[in-house]
Structures are given as structure tokens and as C-alpha cells.
Amino acid sequence: MNRNTILAVLALGATLAVAAGARAAPQDVLGPDDARHLLARTGFGPTAAEVSALAPLTRAAAVEQLLAGTHKTARLPPPTSMLALDPLRFPGPNATLEERRAFNQRNNREGLELRAWWIQEMLTTPSPLTERMTLFWHNHFVSSQQKVRFARLMHGQNVVLREHALGSFAALLHAAAKDPAMLVYLDVAQNRRGEPNENFAREAMELFTLGEGRYAQQDVKEAARAFTGWSVDRETGRFVFRRGMHDAGEKSVLGRSGRFDGDAVLDVLLAQEATADHIVSKLWKEFVSPDPDAAQVRRIAAEFRRSDYAIKVALRELLTADAFYAGENRGVLVKSPVELVVGALRQLDLAPSDGLPFAIVASGMGQNLFSPPNVKGWPGGESWINANTLLARKQYLERLSRADAGMGPAMRRTAEMDDGSGAQAIAAVFDDDRERRTRTGRTIERGMRDAAFDANAWVAAQSASEGDRARAVRSLLLPLPPQSPGPDEAPPAILVRTTLLDPAFQLK
Amino acid sequence: MRDNTGMVNLARRTLLARSAALAAVTSFGSARVAFAAAPATARERRLLVLVELKGGNDGFNTLVPYADAAYAALRPRIAIARDAVVQLSDAVGLHPSLAPLLPAWREGTLAVLQGVGYPAPNLSHFRSIEIWDTASRSDEFLSDGWLARAFAAAPRPATFAADGVVVGSNELGPLAGTKLRAIALADTESFQRRARLAKPAAATGNRALAHIRRVEADVREAAARLSVQREFAAAFPSGGFGNAVRTACEVIANPSGVGVVRLTLDGFDTHANQAGTQARLLAELAQGLVALEAALKELGRWDDTLVLTYAEFGRRPKENQTGGTDHGTASVHFALGGTVRGGLYGAMPDLSRLDDDGNVAHTLDFRSVYATVLQRWWDIGARDVLGGRFEEIALVRA
Numbered sequence: 010m011n012r013n014t015i016l017a018v019l020a021l022g023a024t025l026a027v028a029a030g031a032r033a034a035p036q037d038v039l040g041p042d043d044a045r046h047l048l049a050r051t052g053f054g055p056t057a058a059e060v061s062a063l064a065p066l067t068r069a070a071a072v073e074q075l076l077a078g079t080h081k082t083a084r085l086p087p088p089t090s091m092l093a094l095d096p097l098r099f100p101g102p103n104a105t106l107e108e109r110r111a112f113n114q115r116n117n118r119e120g121l122e123l124r125a126w127w128i129q130e131m132l133t134t135p136s137p138l139t140e141r142m143t144l145f146w147h148n149h150f151v152s153s154q155q156k157v158r159f160a161r162l163m164h165g166q167n168v169v170l171r172e173h174a175l176g177s178f179a180a181l182l183h184a185a186a187k188d189p190a191m192l193v194y195l196d197v198a199q200n201r202r203g204e205p206n207e208n209f210a211r212e213a214m215e216l217f218t219l220g221e222g223r224y225a226q227q228d229v230k231e232a233a234r235a236f237t238g239w240s241v242d243r244e245t246g247r248f249v250f251r252r253g254m255h256d257a258g259e260k261s262v263l264g265r266s267g268r269f270d271g272d273a274v275l276d277v278l279l280a281q282e283a284t285a286d287h288i289v290s291k292l293w294k295e296f297v298s299p300d301p302d303a304a305q306v307r308r309i310a311a312e313f314r315r316s317d318y319a320i321k322v323a324l325r326e327l328l329t330a331d332a333f334y335a336g337e338n339r340g341v342l343v344k345s346p347v348e349l350v351v352g353a354l355r356q357l358d359l360a361p362s363d364g365l366p367f368a369i370v371a372s373g374m375g376q377n378l379f380s381p382p383n384v385k386g387w388p389g390g391e392s393w394i395n396a397n398t399l400l401a402r403k404q405y406l407e408r409l410s411r412a413d414a415g416m417g418p419a420m421r422r423t424a425e426m427d428d429g430s431g432a433q434a435i436a437a438v439f440d441d442d443r444e445r446r447t448r449t450g451r452t453i454e455r456g457m458r459d460a461a462f463d464a465n466a467w468v469a470a471q472s473a474s475e476g477d478r479a480r481a482v483r484s485l486l487l488p489l490p491p492q493s494p495g496p497d498e499a500p501p502a503i504l505v506r507t508t509l510l511d512p513a514f515q516l517k
Numbered sequence: 518m519r520d521n522t523g524m525v526n527l528a529r530r531t532l533l534a535r536s537a538a539l540a541a542v543t544s545f546g547s548a549r550v551a552f553a554a555a556p557a558t559a560r561e562r563r564l565l566v567l568v569e570l571k572g573g574n575d576g577f578n579t580l581v582p583y584a585d586a587a588y589a590a591l592r593p594r595i596a597i598a599r600d601a602v603v604q605l606s607d608a609v610g611l612h613p614s615l616a617p618l619l620p621a622w623r624e625g626t627l628a629v630l631q632g633v634g635y636p637a638p639n640l641s642h643f644r645s646i647e648i649w650d651t652a653s654r655s656d657e658f659l660s661d662g663w664l665a666r667a668f669a670a671a672p673r674p675a676t677f678a679a680d681g682v683v684v685g686s687n688e689l690g691p692l693a694g695t696k697l698r699a700i701a702l703a704d705t706e707s708f709q710r711r712a713r714l715a716k717p718a719a720a721t722g723n724r725a726l727a728h729i730r731r732v733e734a735d736v737r738e739a740a741a742r743l744s745v746q747r748e749f750a751a752a753f754p755s756g757g758f759g760n761a762v763r764t765a766c767e768v769i770a771n772p773s774g775v776g777v778v779r780l781t782l783d784g785f786d787t788h789a790n791q792a793g794t795q796a797r798l799l800a801e802l803a804q805g806l807v808a809l810e811a812a813l814k815e816l817g818r819w820d821d822t823l824v825l826t827y828a829e830f831g832r833r834p835k836e837n838q839t840g841g842t843d844h845g846t847a848s849v850h851f852a853l854g855g856t857v858r859g860g861l862y863g864a865m866p867d868l869s870r871l872d873d874d875g876n877v878a879h880t881l882d883f884r885s886v887y888a889t890v891l892q893r894w895w896d897i898g899a900r901d902v903l904g905g906r907f908e909e910i911a912l913v914r915a
Contacts (some may be wrong), residue, residue, distance in 0.1 A: 156786075196788050199839050206843060207874075208788070211641060221644065226874070299724070341723050382688070385643040391728045395689060396736045397701035399729065400711040407714060489726070493716060512718065512729045 038065050041484075043334055049488060049517045050296050050342070051075055051328065052137030054352025057471055057485055072328045076321050079139045079175045082168075083130050088122035091164040096244045099158070119160035121365055124378050127167065128364030128371075131351045142174035142320070143167065144347065145295055147378075148386035150185040150217060152194035154379045159193075161246065163379045166190040178288060178318035179279050182217060186275060187248040189241045195384070198240040201254040205233040210274075212384050218278040220287040224263065231260040235269040279318070285310035289323055296327050298338040299390055305332060340488035340516040343393045346374035348517065349402055353409055353509065356486060357467060359460040366456020369449055374401045394515065403510055408457055410464070410506040468501035482508055489513040557674040557774055559821070560896050564769065565664075566809065566824040567779040568802070569690065572786030573642065575795060576831035576848030579615070580629060580865070584608045587868040591835045595792050595842070605629065609865060614799035617807045618851075625859035627851065628912055630886060632866045634847030634879025638830065642786070642844070646829035650690045652887055652903050663887055663902060664777055665694025671897040673776040678742035679735065681777040682768045685761040690779060700739045704760070705746075705767045712740030742773035751811035754804040758782050762805045766812040769822075780805075785828065789839035802826075806853060820855035823894055823913065825886070833875050834868050846872075847879035850886070856914045863910075882907055889913070 039047065044063035048055035063071045100109045131140045147170055154163050166188045173181035185191055186209075192198050195209035210232035214224045238255030241248065260269045262277050269277070278284055289310040293301040309326040316322040332338060344352065350371045354361065361367065368378055375398045381387055394402075472481035479497035483490075486508045495507040508514065578595065582588045583602045602610035603619060609631075611618065621627040637655040639645045648655060652663035661669075664681060673680045681692040683701040692699040702708040715736040720727045747770035753763040758780070765778045782802055787794050806824065813819040831848025847866050866877035888899035888907040900906050 196839075199789065199837065201838065204838050206788075206837065207640070208843070215641060215644075226640075230873075337723075341725055343725050343729075383642050391725055392688075392693075394725075394729055394732055395683075395699065395701045396732055396739065397703065397708075399732050400708070400714055400736065403714040404711055489722070492718065492722070492726070492730070510714070510716070512722075512726060512733070515729050516725055 036067055038067055039071055040064055043068070044071065045485065046334065046339060046488065047071055047075070047328065048137075049352075050333070051141060052352075052355075053131060053141070053348055054356040054517075055485070056356055056358065057481070060485065068329045068334075072325055075136075075138050075328070076175065076325065078136045079142070080136055081172045081174075081176070083126075083171060084134055085126060085130050087164055087168075088119070088126050090119045090122055091161050093161060094246075097159050097162070097241070097246050098243060116154075116158050116160050120154050120163070120379065121368075123160045123164050123167075124368035125363060125365035127378055128347075128351065128368045130364075131347070132354055132360065132364060132367075137355075139171065139174060141348075143171040144345075145292075146170040146174055146181065146185070148381060148389075149291065150181075150188075150191060151381045151384050151386045152188075152190040153381055157190045157193045159190075159246075160379075162190040162193065165246070167379075173320075175320050175324070178313075178320055181320075182275055182279065183272060185217070186213065186271065187239065189246060189248060192239060192241050192248065197236055200233060200237050200239065201251075202234075202237045202256040205230065205237060205256070207233040209233070209236055213275070214278065216384060218275075218284040218287065219281055220283060223281070223283045223287075228262050231262050232269075232274045234258065235260050235262070235274040236271040239271050282310070282314070285314045285318070288318075289313055289327075292323055292327055294390075296324075297330070297333050298341055302332055305330065340513060342517050343390055344515060344517050345387070345389060345393060346371040346376035346398070346402070347378065349374070349515070350405065353406060354460060357409065357462055357505075358470075359409075359462060361456055361460040363456060363459065366453045366459075369453055370401075370405050370456075374398045374405075399515075402515065406509040406514065407506060409460065409462060410502065410509050411462070462505075464500075464502035464505050468504060479504055487511060487513040488516050557676065561674055561776075562774060562821055563894055564775070564818065564822045565777045565890060565894065566765065566822060567691065567777065568806070568824065568826045569686075569779065569781045570785050570798075570802070570826055570828040571646075571781050571783040572828070573645075573830045573832060573844060574785040574798075574828050574848060575787060575791060575842050576845070577834055577868075578791070578795060579612050579799065580605075580609050580631060580849040581612065582609055582865050582868065585865075585868055588834075591868065593836070594840055595836045606861065609861070612796070612799050614796045615803045617800075617803040618853075621807075621810065621853055622859060626855060626857050627853050627859050628857050629861050630850045630852060630881060630910075631861060631863040632847045632877070632880030633850050633863065633883050633886060634830070635882055635884070636879070638846040638876065638879070640830065640844040640846075640874065640876075642829055646690070649827055649829060649883060650693065652691075652884055654904075661694040662689065662691035662697075664691040665697045667891055667895070667897050667902045668776065669694070669696055670902055671895070674774065676742075677774045677776060678768070678771055679739045679775055681779065682739075682765075682775050683779045684764045684768070684781075685757065686779070686781040688781075692777065692779060698735045698739070700735065702764070702768075704764045705743055709740055709744060712736050715740075743768060743771050745771045747816075749812045749815055751808055751815060753808045753812075754801065756801060758801045758805045759808065762809050762812075766809065766816070769813065769818060770816055787832070787841045788837065788843060789841040791836075791841040806851075810853065814855075822854045823857065823890065824851075824853040825890070826850045826852075827883070834871065834877060835875050846876040847881075852886075852912055854913070858911060858914050862912070881910075885910055886912075 041060050041064045045055055045060045048059055048063060066074065100112050134140055152166055154160060157163055169184050169188050173184055195212055196206045197209040200206040200209065207229050211229045214229065215221055234256040238251045240251050257268055259266060262269065262274055263281065265277050267273065286306060290301045290306050293306060309323055312326055313323045327333060350367050375393060376387055468478055468482060471485065472478045482504055491508065491511045492513055493511060495503060578597055581597045581602045583599045584607060589596045597612060601613045603613060603616050604610035605622065618627055635648065635655060639648060639655055650662050651659035653659040668680050679700040680698045683689055683692060683699060685703055689699050715733040717737055718730045718733060720731040747767055749766060753759045761780050765780055768775060768778060782798060784794060784798055810819060813822050827850055828848060830845055832842035832845040837843050863881035866880055871877060884903050884907040888903055889909045889912050891897040891899035891902055892909055893913055
């Protein structure tokens with residue numbers, strides 16, 4: 010066997026190993042298929058360039074690179090309105106109609122600026138994983154502007170969530186619990202000695218740490234006493250401990266007793282095994298599959314606890330696990346609206362200048378950022394898809410894929426996209442008037458024109474070989490084989506549209 | 518006896534449905550069948566309109582126990598003044614915002630269900646609404662909605678546009694279930710246009726993919742059958758809930774039929790400054806229900822319509838320090854319809870006997886209300902659907 014033959018055999022072996030995909034061993038390089046999967050699950054839909062960059066790495070190296078690329082602050086500066094320092098004041102009971110209206114308008118406007126900013130950050134960030142984790146925690150430590158009202162507080166919470174998004178869950182829990190938006194959202198500020206308000210204590214156990222059924226109502230009552238005195242200083246907009254309202258007496262929570270304050274109760278919750286199980290199980294559902302493997306979850310949860318709740322430790326385990334790459338777990342997760350909206354833009358190399366239209370579009374699909382439906386957050390998974398939301402998703406993709414950014418029919422069709430559900434979902438941040446719908450429609454149309462897609466150029470860039478382009482486009486955009494593929498030789502615009510409208514594009 | 522008869526009827530109908538299915542044309546790519554000639558029975562045509570009072574409406578300021586001294590004592594700031602209450606009896610009366618419902622009360626088509634709740638109540642929004650939506654015990658976890666289970670036992674006619682239509686919400690609630698044909702829409706016109714994007718396909722693939730493909734098929738079928746546009750003489754109130762009521766009436770106006778329509782009015786989680794918020798919401802509710810009645814009378818459907826409100830819980834009798842109320846337990850709900858037997862049902866919970874959380878005990882199990890809907894409204898065996906026997910109430914005539 011001469012040297013060339015040996016090289017050829019080695020090269021063939023490598024190709025076969027890559028093609029085998031799910032059977033690849035951890036020490037092998039990912040190859041394009043696994044690289045695409047890893048990026049799709051940890052980001053917003055990969056581009057061909059991102060896939061090529063990760064494909065030659067091993068699982069461990071690729072995951073390490075993604076984790077190392079995360080950051081603690083947003084890359085884009087926040088809207089200047091978020092930096093205002095004036096006191097937080099609700100209109101009092103004697104406020105005039107004008108004062109109330111001015112209050113609403115200001116927070117509505119700032120809420121929209123905030124949404125636009127976050128979408129833009131997701132669109133342009135070099136570390137999509139940072140934003141995915143921030144979004145994950147937004148849906149874990151839920152607060153909604155619908156109740157909190159002050160956009161500034163929602164921004165402050167977003168900053169806290171990003172800062173700890175891949176740090177320590179213990180630090181994140183303490184920080185999120187004292188975050189002013191949370192204090193307002195779960196009525197912590199209304200919790201005082203002698204008049205405990207249990208809202209926060211209950212959610213802290215049920216949602217943030219232990220999970221449903223791992224505590225008793227008596228634990229909630231006792232814990233609520235420990236959180237008394239936690240409040241928001243309306244002058245500074247910051248957390249404040251009001252000693253006079255604190256119940257300093259003895260409490261008994263989950264079998265432990267002491268003169269607990271709020272932080273001490275959070276530490277009691279962190280000491281429970283159920284907490285790590287709950288968080289890892291939730292991360293599994295976010296990144297791996299809808300059905301966590303109980304044994305694997307226990308193993309990873311133990312690692313997670315041993316590391317003092319280092320979120321990167323849990324993620325590293327999940328993202329390098331065989332289950333993550335298993336064939337049966339490909340394309341089994343439904344993209345959230347934000348993932349779908351931002352992901353399609355990123356994958357098609359579109360860079361709209363304003364995030365707002367896309368925040369509104371995602372809202373119409375059931376995910377209004379900064380306004381989750383209730384304390385449990387968006388339930389996600391298959392519940393993202395119903396007759397209404399599926400049509401909103403398809404309509405968006407259809408519009409995005411059209412090369413003609415013409416005014417006439419495009420304007421009309423896009424206005425139809427806002428059937429009121431987007432406006433309705435985002436109602437918390439808009440005045441409820443007819444003008445709003447028109448404005449919303451115009452905003453979406455502006456964004457769509459801005460994002461004008463050049464199908465010919467994009468498809469040509471996906472593969473050097475013309476004959477290979479249909480395959481390249483489909484394997485980049487879809488996690489599964491296309492369910493209803495059009496002809497390979499379809500014109501680029503048709504090829505892209507058919508692929509985006511394929512049911513498999515809804516999945517990751 | 519009744520149960521046995523019901524079972525026999527059910528079995529017979531299933532048999533008929535199956536033999537019809539054999540002769541039916543299978544609609545493209547869907548496991549469902551289109552019946553050439555299987556008109557809905559009068560019972561099946563009976564409509565249920567659910568109105569969710571999301572967030573947990575405060576029952577004690579909705580149906581006010583104005584004659585009970587404990588009421589005013591528990592609520593020094595937010596009690597509804599005795600002279601403002603719309604009196605229904607010498608003990609209870611409605612919040613003034615509900616005055617538009619008075620004609621229905623006088624006509625005897627408004628039933629007021631007092632103290633509706635369940636044992637060992639859960640005070641968490643989503644867990645409690647999950648209990649209501651799935652009709653589960655407080656300590657059991659079911660995934661399908663109670664209506665999904667009901668229609669699994671007694672399928673709605675395949676000729677229906679959909680088993681259920683959810684208006685103005687993306688959460689299917691009692692209609693959640695992978696086998697149900699549930700459509701969520703904001704308004705009918707845009708639904709028609711947008712439905713063209715759905716492609717017929719077989720519901721195959723992994724669970725998520727199969728779900729997506731099934732929804733696509735449902736959309737196409739529903740759109741084809743919800744194509745009739747209808748103008749109403751009835752005036753619908755402006756605002757989100759009024760628009761949703763209008764949309765509901767447009768859906769109901771279609772001849773192909775629908776089993777359930779669900780509306781949602783959100784914002785009842787009044788932990789602080791409750792008075793103004795609740796007054797506004799109850800006014801929206803009352804005006805919306807009045808419009809619904811007027812429009813359904815125009816359609817000649819009021820006599821085979823049952824409207825029912827529900828919510829995850831009521832609120833605590835004692836007001837909190839911020840002019841609001843915290844999560845409670847049992848609450849009052851309303852039933853309306855042309856064949857509803859009006860009046861007060863159940864008993865006002867005892868305000869002098871509160872539990873450790875300061876909450877009342879329920880006097881009427883919500884599953885009794887469901888059992889009534891299933892058994893007396895639709896003739897569907899309630900025991901299997903609800904996993905137990907619950908006493909029915911004489912809510913509907915005939």
C-alpha cells in the first residue's frame with residue numbers, strides 16, 4: 010500500500026465516521042451534522058460559517074469553545090431610558106387621568122425600547138448561548154412588565170440574569186430573589202411582619218428551587234416570615250431591607266429551624282437535593298429532549314451540587330452527553346417563537362436595523378418578551394404550536410423568504426400577519442386603541458422591508474457546487490429530512506421558502 | 518339506572534360512528550374522517566361557552582354577602598357598600614358593575630353558583646387552574662383537559678368545524694389534549710386567510726413533528742368550515758373582551774357546528790388596589806355576556822347554549838394591606854343560557870369559619886358543575902370522565 014492509498018483510506022474513514030453522526034464517539038470530531046445540532050440547540054439557528062468553524066472540533070472542545078465565548082454583559086448598550094434615575098412612583102389614588110396616561114405611555118414606550126434592544130442583542134451577539142441562557146432564566150425567575158410596569162426594573166432584572174446566566178446558580182438565586190422586578194412581581198414588598206404575603210415564598214420553593222410537591226404549605230408560611238422586610242426603595246429603585254417590618258422570630262423550614270432571614274431560607278432550599286434535580290431536569294428539557302433521563306439527571310445533578318451549582322458544569326455534562334447527540338433526540342424540540350424569529354434572521358444572514366418589529370412578531374406567536382403569561386412562564390414544547398401560533402409562524406417565514414420587498418401586495422399581506430393576536434399579547438405595553446393595530450402593522454412591515462432577503466445570493470453562498478445547493482440548504486435549515494421537499498432544481502427563492510415552510514423547520 | 522342508560526347510549530353511538538366511518542371518505546393525510554351524512558344530534562349541537570376569569574376573581578366582591586357583618590369587618594377598605602350592592606336576596610347581591618346581568622336574573626336564565634371549589638385547595642395560579650382544567654383532585658396530576666377526555670369518550674361529530682375554539686388566548690386549558698381538534702384564533706377573517714399556509718400532511722414523525730402536522734390538518738378543516746361571515750344587529754362592547762365575544766359569535770354562526778367556545782378575561786389577580794381594577798373587569802364581563810346573549814338569540818342558538826364562568830380560585834375574605842386580596846379558594850360563578858334554571862345554587866361560604874390560611878371551605882365542588890354539563894347538558898357519562906361520582910345540580914331545564 011503506498012502512501013497515497015493510505016491517505017485515501019484514512020480520509021474515507023474520516024468521512025464515514027462523520028456520516029455515521031449519532032454513532033460518533035466523544036473523542037471524534039463533531040462533523041457538520043453534530044456541529045449543526047449543537048449550534049441549533051445552544052443558539053438561534055446556525056449559519057454555514059458557524060457550522061464549518063465547529064465541525065472539526067471534538068465534542069468537548071466544541072462545547073468548551075461555546076462556554077468560553079459566553080459573557081456577563083450585553084454587547085449592545087441599553088436604551089438610554091433604562092438609565093434614568095428618577096424615583097419609581099405609581100400614580101397615586103388622587104392622580105389625574107393625564108398623570109395616569111403619562112405614566113402608562115412612558116412605561117409602554119420604554120417597554121418597547123427594551124424589547125427592541127434585547128432582540129437586537131440576540132440578533133447580533135457573538136455568543137447566542139449567553140442570550141439563550143438569559144432567556145432560560147427569564148422563564149425561570151419569571152417577572153412580567155404587565156405587573157411590574159416599570160420597564161427600567163425589567164431591564165435591571167435582565168442584567169442580573171445575564172450576569173449570572175452561566176455562573177453560579179446559588180448566586181443567581183440570591184440575586185434574582187432580591188431583584189426589584191421580582192420583589193414587585195411576587196409582592197415581596199407587601200410581605201411584612203404580622204401580615205405575611207406568601208406569594209414569593211411559595212414560588213421560590215415550587216418554581217425556583219425544589220419543584221412542585223417537595224414542600225408543605227407550612228414551609229411556605231414559615232418561609233414567608235423570613236422574607237418579611239425585603240422591599241424596594243422607591244427613591245433609588247433598589248433592594249432595601251426594612252428591619253422594622255422583618256419578623257426576626259424562629260422559623261422552621263423543611264425540617265431546619267432558626268431565626269432565618271430570607272437569605273438563610275434560600276440557603277436551606279439550596280441544600281436540598283431536589284433543587285439540583287429540578288434545575289438539571291429543566292435544563293435537560295431546554296437542551297436535550299422533552300423527556301429527561303432520570304438516572305442521567307441524578308448523575309448530572311450530583312456534579313452540579315458538588316460544583317457549588319456551577320451552571321457551566323451542568324451544561325458541559327448535558328452538551329457532551331451521548332443522549333444529546335442521539336439520533337432519536339434530533340428534531341424533537343419545538344423552537345420557541347423568539348428562537349424561530351431570531352434564528353431565521355440569523356440563518357438567512359439578515360441584519361435588520363430595528364429589533365422591535367421582530368419582538369412584536371414573536372409576541373403574536375405567543376412569546377411577548379418581558380411579559381410571560383404567569384409565574385410559571387411560557388410552558389413551551391408542543392404547547393407553542395396551536396392553530397393560531399402555527400399560522401403566525403408560517404406567515405412570518407413565508408414573508409421573510411420572499412425576495413420581492415415590494416410595497417403593494419407585500420404591505421397588504423404583512424398587515425394581515427398582525428391579526429390582532431400580536432397586538433393583543435403585547436397589549437400590556439400598548440394603549441388599547443385602534444391606532445395601535447395600524448401602528449403595529451406598519452412597524453412589522455418596516456422591519457420586513459428592512460430585512461429584505463436576497464435568495465439568489467444566499468443560496469449561491471451555501472455551496473460552491475450548484476448541484477449540491479438544495480441538499481446544503483436543507484441540511485443547514487432542517488434538523489430532520491424535509492417532510493415535503495420540493496424539487497432540487499427549484500429556483501433559490503422557492504427552495505428557501507419550501508424549506509422554511511417545511512414542518513421540520515419548526516423543530517430543533 | 519341513568520348511568521346504565523347513558524352507557525348503552527354511548528356504546529350504541531360509538532358503534533354507529535364506527536360503521537359510518539367505514540363508509541366514509543378518509544380526508545387527505547388525516548386519521549379523521551369526513552362523514553357524508555352524519556348530522557349532529559340535538560344533544561351534540563348543544564354548545565358550551567366557557568369564560569375564564571383569569572387570575573382568580575374575588576368572589577366576595579362579585580356576589581357580596583352584604584348582610585353578613587363579618588364581610589364588612591374583614592374588608593374595611595374594599596367592601597362594596599351595602600347600598601351599592603345589586604341585591605339578589607336578603608343576604609347576597611351583585612357587584613354594581615354586574616347590573617347589566619339583572620334582566621337575565623329577573624327572566625330566570627342566570628344561575629349564580631356559590632362557593633365553587635374543591636377539597637385541599639391549592640393556592641398557586643397555575644396548579645389550581647391545572648386542577649380546574651384537568652378536573653383532577655388536588656393531589657393528582659392529569660395532562661389532558663376535562664373536555665378533551667369528555668370528547669374522547671363521546672367524540673363530537675366529524676362534521677364540526679372543530680371540537681373547540683379558543684378565542685383570544687393561546688392556552689387551550691380544558692381543551693388541551695393531543696387528540697382534540699382545538700383551534701385557537703383571534704378573529705375569523707384573518708384565520709381564513711392565514712389557514713392557506715397550512716399544508717395537508719399525514720401526522721407522522723416524532724411527537725413534536727406529529728403534533729405540528731396534525732395541527733396543520735386541523736387548520737385546513739376548520740378554515741373550510743368557518744367560512745360563513747355574519748353581521749349581527751347586537752352591539753358588542755369595545756375592548757379586547759368585547760372583540761373576543763364578537764369573534765365567538767361569528768364562529769358559532771357557522772352551520773357546521775362547534776362543541777365548545779372558550780373566552781378569557783384576564784387581570785383578576787388583584788393583590789393590590791383591587792377596587793378599580795375589578796370594577797372595570799366585571800363591567801367588561803357583564804357587558805360582554807349581555808352582547809353574547811343578544812347575538813346568540815339572533816342566531817336562534819340561545820336555547821341550546823350554556824355559558825359558564827370559571828377561574829383558578831377566588832380570593833381571601835380578609836383584605837390585605839395594599840387594598841387588594843390574596844389567593845383564596847372557593848368562589849362564585851355564573852351560568853347563563855336560554856334553558857338555564859336561574860337562581861342561587863349552593864351556599865355562600867361561611868366567613869366565620871376560615872382555615873389556617875384565612876380561606877373559606879367550598880360548598881359546591883367544581884366537578885359537580887362539570888358533571889352537570891357532561892351528564893345533563895350533553896348526556897356524556899360523567900363518572901368516567903371525572904374519575905368519580907359528583908352530584909349533579911338541577912342547572913338546566915330538560
